[in-house]
Amino acid sequence: MRSRSAPWVLLAPFLVVFIGTMIVPIVMAIGYSFSSVERSGLLGEGGLTNSFAGFENYVKALSNANFVESIGRMVLFGIVQVTVMIVAATVLALLLETANAKWPGFFRATYFLPYGIPGVIATILWSFLYIPGLSPIVDVLGWVGLEIDFLGPNMVLWSIANIVTWTYTGYNMLIIIAQLKAIPGELYEAAKIDGASGFKVAMAIQLPLIRPALMLTIIFSIIGTLQLFAEPRLMQTMSAGITSEYTPNMSAYAFAFQYNDVGMAAAQAVIIAVSAFLLSAVALGISSWTEKRR
Amino acid sequence: MSRLTRRSALAGTGAALTASALAACAPPAQNGVNVEPTIPASDAPVTLTYWSWYKDLQKVCDIFNGFQDRIQVEVTWIPGGDGGGYAKMLSAVAAGGGPDIGHVDMRSVPEFALAGALTDLARYGFAEQEDQFEPSAINQVKVADGIWAVPQDYGPVATFYNREVLEEELGLRPPATWEEFHETAGIVSEAGKSFLTLDPSDGYAPIAWVMQSGATWFRPEGDGWIVDMTDEPSMRVAEFWDQIFAEKIINTNYGPQTTPWYAAAAEGNVLASISGSWADALIESVPGGSGKWAVAPMPVWGSGVGYASGVSGSSSAVVLANSKHPAEAVEFLTWMCTEPEGIDAMIEYSGIGWSTAKDYIGEARKQPSEFFSGQSYNEEVIVPMAEGQNLDWTWAPLMQRVSTIIGDGMTGAANGTVSLTDMFANSQREIVQIMRDMGLDAEEAR
Numbered sequence: 001m002r003s004r005s006a007p008w009v010l011l012a013p014f015l016v017v018f019i020g021t022m023i024v025p026i027v028m029a030i031g032y033s034f035s036s037v038e039r040s041g042l043l044g045e046g047g048l049t050n051s052f053a054g055f056e057n058y059v060k061a062l063s064n065a066n067f068v069e070s071i072g073r074m075v076l077f078g079i080v081q082v083t084v085m086i087v088a089a090t091v092l093a094l095l096l097e098t099a100n101a102k103w104p105g106f107f108r109a110t111y112f113l114p115y116g117i118p119g120v121i122a123t124i125l126w127s128f129l130y131i132p133g134l135s136p137i138v139d140v141l142g143w144v145g146l147e148i149d150f151l152g153p154n155m156v157l158w159s160i161a162n163i164v165t166w167t168y169t170g171y172n173m174l175i176i177i178a179q180l181k182a183i184p185g186e187l188y189e190a191a192k193i194d195g196a197s198g199f200k201v202a203m204a205i206q207l208p209l210i211r212p213a214l215m216l217t218i219i220f221s222i223i224g225t226l227q228l229f230a231e232p233r234l235m236q237t238m239s240a241g242i243t244s245e246y247t248p249n250m251s252a253y254a255f256a257f258q259y260n261d262v263g264m265a266a267a268q269a270v271i272i273a274v275s276a277f278l279l280s281a282v283a284l285g286i287s288s289w290t291e292k293r294r
Numbered sequence: 295m296s297r298l299t300r301r302s303a304l305a306g307t308g309a310a311l312t313a314s315a316l317a318a319c320a321p322p323a324q325n326g327v328n329v330e331p332t333i334p335a336s337d338a339p340v341t342l343t344y345w346s347w348y349k350d351l352q353k354v355c356d357i358f359n360g361f362q363d364r365i366q367v368e369v370t371w372i373p374g375g376d377g378g379g380y381a382k383m384l385s386a387v388a389a390g391g392g393p394d395i396g397h398v399d400m401r402s403v404p405e406f407a408l409a410g411a412l413t414d415l416a417r418y419g420f421a422e423q424e425d426q427f428e429p430s431a432i433n434q435v436k437v438a439d440g441i442w443a444v445p446q447d448y449g450p451v452a453t454f455y456n457r458e459v460l461e462e463e464l465g466l467r468p469p470a471t472w473e474e475f476h477e478t479a480g481i482v483s484e485a486g487k488s489f490l491t492l493d494p495s496d497g498y499a500p501i502a503w504v505m506q507s508g509a510t511w512f513r514p515e516g517d518g519w520i521v522d523m524t525d526e527p528s529m530r531v532a533e534f535w536d537q538i539f540a541e542k543i544i545n546t547n548y549g550p551q552t553t554p555w556y557a558a559a560a561e562g563n564v565l566a567s568i569s570g571s572w573a574d575a576l577i578e579s580v581p582g583g584s585g586k587w588a589v590a591p592m593p594v595w596g597s598g599v600g601y602a603s604g605v606s607g608s609s610s611a612v613v614l615a616n617s618k619h620p621a622e623a624v625e626f627l628t629w630m631c632t633e634p635e636g637i638d639a640m641i642e643y644s645g646i647g648w649s650t651a652k653d654y655i656g657e658a659r660k661q662p663s664e665f666f667s668g669q670s671y672n673e674e675v676i677v678p679m680a681e682g683q684n685l686d687w688t689w690a691p692l693m694q695r696v697s698t699i700i701g702d703g704m705t706g707a708a709n710g711t712v713s714l715t716d717m718f719a720n721s722q723r724e725i726v727q728i729m730r731d732m733g734l735d736a737e738e739a740r
Contacts, residue, residue, distance in 0.1 A: 039733035042438055042514050043407040043691055060731070066702065133557030149547060151554070153709065238554060240493045240547055243705060244698045257381035258694040260409050261732075 033057055033266035057267035066245040067268060071226075071275065073157065074247055078225040078279075081161040086218055088165070089172035090210075094202050096173075097180045108177065111170035119167060123234045126163045131238060153241030160231045168224070172217040179213035180206060215287050219280045226276045229253065248272045327615040328414045328440075335621040341366045342623055345383060346397035346611075347374045348644035357639055358629060365622045367395075375399055376694075380406075387411040387614055394617040395627065400434040400608035401498075401693045403443045408691035408732075413613040414440045418624045426632040430683030431650035435610050437688060438514045444627040445650035447640070448608035449570020450679035451502050451592045454577050457667055458586040459487070459562045468566070468590035472534055475593045476543075482565060483543040490566045491558070493549025494708035497697030502570075502604035503531045505684050507595060512690035518735030519690060523722040525739065527600060532714035539708050546708040551576045559583070568592060570606035571676045572647025578665045585664065589671035591679060602682025607647070648676060695728055696721075 036053035061067055092111055096104045114122065129135045130150035141148055150159045183206065191201050229249040236242045244258070245251035248268065256265035344355065344367055355367035370393065372379040379397065384406070386392035398406050406412050420441050424432055431445040455468050464485060469475035479489040492499060504511065507527035513520040522528075538544060548554045550567035558564040560581040567573055577587060592603045611631070613623045630636040632651045640646045641656045649656050659672040669675075690696060703717035712720075722738055729736035 037733065039408065040735075041517055042519070042734075043404055043440070043442075044410060044733075048410055127553070131554045131557060133554060133561065133563075152547065153705070236495075237552055238548060240495055240549070240705065240708070243495050243702050245702075254694070254698065257378070257384075258376060258698075259692065260384065260405060260694075 029266045029269055031266075032262050033270050034263075036263045053263065057263045058271065061264060061267045061271055064245075064251075066243070067248065067251045070245055070248050070251050074225055074228060077157060077161060077228070078222055080158075081164055082218060082221040082225060084161075085165045085169050085172060085221060086214065089169050089217065090176055090207075090214065092169070092173045093176040093180060093210075094206060097177060097206075098198060108174065111173055113170065114167050115171040117167070119163075119230045120234060122163055122167050123231045126159070126166070127235060127238055130159055151235070151239035151241065153239075156235065156239045156241040160228070160235065163231055164224075164228070168221070172221070175217050176210055176213045179210045183209050211287070211291075215284065218283055222279045222283060223276045226272055226279070248275075327410075328417065332417050333618065333620055336619060339364050339366070340619045340622050341368060342395060342617075342619060342626060343393035344369045344395040344611075345372045345379070345393045346370075346395075347372055347377075347379055348397065348609075348640075348646070350643035351640075353643040354630065354636065354639040355626075357635060358626060365626055367626055372397070375402065383614065384409055384411055387616060390616060392614045392616050394613065394619055394623050396612050396614050397446075398443060398610055398612050400431075400443065400445060400448060400605075400610045401689045403435050403610060403612065404437050404689050404691035405693060406612060407437065407440070407442045411612075411615050412442050413615055413617060413620045414442060415444065415613060415620075415624055416441045418613075418620050420444070420624050420628070423624075423628045423632070426628070426652055427650050428652050428680055429685055430605070430680055431608075433683075433685050433687070434605065434608060434689065437691075443610035443612040444624070444631050446609045446611050446627075446631050447572070447646035447648060448650055449572045449606045449647050450676055450683065451506070451568060451570055451603045451606050452671075452675050452679050453566055453568050453590040453592055454573055454666075455566035455588060455590060456559065456562060456564075456583070456586055457588040460565050463562075468588075469593045470591070471596045472593045473596060476534070476538065479538065479543045480541065487563050487565060488545035488558070489543075489564075490568060491545040491548055491550055491555055491564050492708070493552070494546050494704040495701040496549055497699065497701030497704065498606060500531065500535070500700055500704060500714075501697065502606045503535070504528045505604035505687050506592060506601050507531045508600040508684060510684075510686045510688070511696075512688050513686075513739075514688060518737065519729060520739050521690075521722050521726050521729070521736055522739030523718045523725075528718055529715060530595065530599075532718050536707065536714050539710065539714075556580055570608075570647060571672075571679070572607060574663075574666070574671070575645055575647070583665065585667055587665060588667045588669055589675045591675055601684045603679035605683065605687075609646070648680065690725075690729075691734070692725070692728060692732065696725055699724055 034053055034055075034057070035050050036056060038049045038051055095101060096107055101107075117125070129137050132138045132149065135150075138148065138150070149155055187205050188201065191205055196204065227249055228247045232242050232246045233250055233253075236244070236246070244254045249272065252265045252268040252272065255261045255268060342365060344351070346369060349371075352369040355369055359366050372382055375398065380402065383392060383396045383398075387409075392411075403412070416439065424441070427445055430450070431448050432441070434448065435441060435443040435445055453468050460466050460468065460482075464482065466478055466481060467474075469478045475489075482489040501511075504527060507530050509523070509525055509527040509531075511521065511523050511528070513522065539546070545564065550569055551573055555564060555567075556579070559577075560583065567577065574589070577583070580587070594600065594602060611627045613620045617623060630640065634654050634657070637649045637651055637654055637656050638658065641649070641658050655672055655677065660670070662668050662670045699721050700717075703712065703721055704714065706712040707714045707717055726736045726738050
């Protein structure tokens with residue numbers, strides 16, 4: 001009896017908090033997303049009723065051009081930014097794990113450092129490097145005749161991508177390094193005996209064996225991309241290119257806290273979650289398909 | 295020992311939580327605070343709670359707390375409206391709590407009323423205090439017969455300009471009319487500078503322009519709203535700015551009083567800002583600008599159409615729906631916003647932009663300003679701006695949506711993808727549809 005109830009007793013504190021802060025809000029959000037509010041009178045003083053709206057909020061969310069555009073923008077952002085970041089993280093990890101790397105501990109810590117800086121602070125830091133008149137980078141580019149407006153409507157998305165890349169490359173690099181360290185030494189020895197070059201070792205041994213870590217970092221990055229919020233929201237005040245529904249999460253935020261339309265915000269949040277799930281599933285599918293093809 | 299094992303207790307807790315979650319699966323609806331009988335003033339001393347994002351507002355309230363002992367006011371600081379303050383207040387009210395008094399931009403007051411978060415102050419005798427306020431201020435918080443807030447601070451629009459560069463270097467005058475604005479902006483642009491900058495995603499900028507031009511975008515009629523964004527005053531503004539955008543004579547990369555704007559203004563590359571009166575305090579932080587700047591009226595439409603100015607930005611104090619002491623709250627707020635003592639304290643401690651009281655701008659605002667070239671600009675410029683407002687203007691209960699739609703549209707106009715004239719017409723259609731989706735009765739003007 002006792003032995004069977006022990007795990008539940010030990011799990012109880014976690015379960016209560018988990019149910020209260022994760023499960024209940026998710027259930028409520030799904031519930032909200034199927035409801036809408038009816039008002040009467042000039043300012044709703046004639047009364048307010050909640051009604052079941054079926055998929056009305058979802059239809060409206062997906063027919064909201066701004067919201068659909070914001071998802072498209074994030075997919076574009078993800079394809080470019082996640083690719084660049086994962087390639088950079090992998091290259092850095094492989095370089096730091098080669099036998100003749102100098103000071104690997106120091107460089108690992110240095111590359112990881114940006115992750116320790118909160119996204120909000122990082123955005124403020126970088127914005128000072130983007131703003132014309134304040135930024136040394138813009139000044140130097142100006143001297144060589146390059147007029148780049150980092151905060152312009154077409155450029156600002158890539159300025160944000162740069163901040164995100166700067167923040168997370170080191171973090172992803174560490175995950176990949178952890179997996180590299182798990183590769184048994186015998187493989188390297190065998191490769192050496194067969195006379196494989198360093199490049200050949202990376203391509204034939206290291207890369208195939210760090211696939212799970214790469215998959216993990218890619219999926220985390222896809223989810224992170226869809227949830228992009230703090231960076232664009234902060235840069236909104238500096239760039240005319242960022243509208244209040246620039247990313248899906250900003251759109252949901254706007255509907256919940258600025259337009260006071262909780263049903264719509266909940267529907268958007270559910271759509272974001274399902275999209276993240278689907279994209280992750282697609283990434284996993286591609287991964288296992290290429291695995292089978294080999 | 296009962297037979298209640300921990301597991302069944304846990305299961306029970308979980309089930310109860312899930313059940314309450316499912317029961318709560320609808321956004322909270324409003325209480326009928328404005329149809330229930332009014333709450334009489336209390337006999338015993340009361341304590342009012344007040345949520346605001348003004349700095350040091352407690353010091354203002356302490357003056358009030360000091361000279362009488364029936365009402366004590368306690369202030370809690372909250373983040374600014376869009377920075378989370380509104381969400382916090384609306385969530386608290388929806389949960390049945392919240393403070394007695396809240397801080398809301400005047401333009402967002404109808405939105406709060408629509409969310410069922412406000413007490414109609416007209417039911418607590420506030421209509422008798424109406425004539426103590428500047429008509430253009432009190433008008434901003436009225437919808438039909440209701441008065442939904444106490445006006446606290448607002449921003450009649452004026453032109454703040456770099457006198458040294460504009461007048462002494464370029465030999466120009468601040469534009470008195472929009473036609474002159476067009477010429478001036480062109481000349482300044484040829485000189486490699488920008489007369490002003492605009493954040494095209496800021497939907498409230500064109501709203502201030504059409505307000506001045508004489509438009510009434512939202513008109514309550516009976517139980518419904520007439521949305522009219524394509525009348526002559528609106529089209530006048532749209533055509534004018536379409537021309538400005540087409541000629542690319544102003545900078546549309548960032549808004550006034552933003553970090554890049556300060557950098558450019560300090561170098562004399564941006565010469566002006568047509569902003570609410572509260573911009574004076576911000577512009578005073580332009581590095582090295584002291585004695586070089588000055589203030590002029592907002593450019594007007596020649597030939598006697600439209601008004602002297604519009605309104606940009608404002609604050610008001612609202613009595614939230616769950617307040618147990620609305621009568622006392624109205625008494626305190628009337629003191630704070632109309633008595634010279636309260637107004638001076640709000641200017642000194644909280645830095646309000648412009649007093650909403652009639653005939654009292656605040657002692658500090660009667661002095662000439664060293665930064666603004668020794669000008670007594672408050673009395674010379676801002677007072678006439680406050681008096682020359684469009685009194686027909688009413689805020690709709692979805693200004694956040696409207697400002698986003700207009701801001702997104704103007705972003706397109708600045709990039710040349712759509713004209714403002716078309717954008718206003720499209721927006722009118724879209725806004726009416728949204729109002730109907732919200733369950734409001736709305737139609738486009740014929």
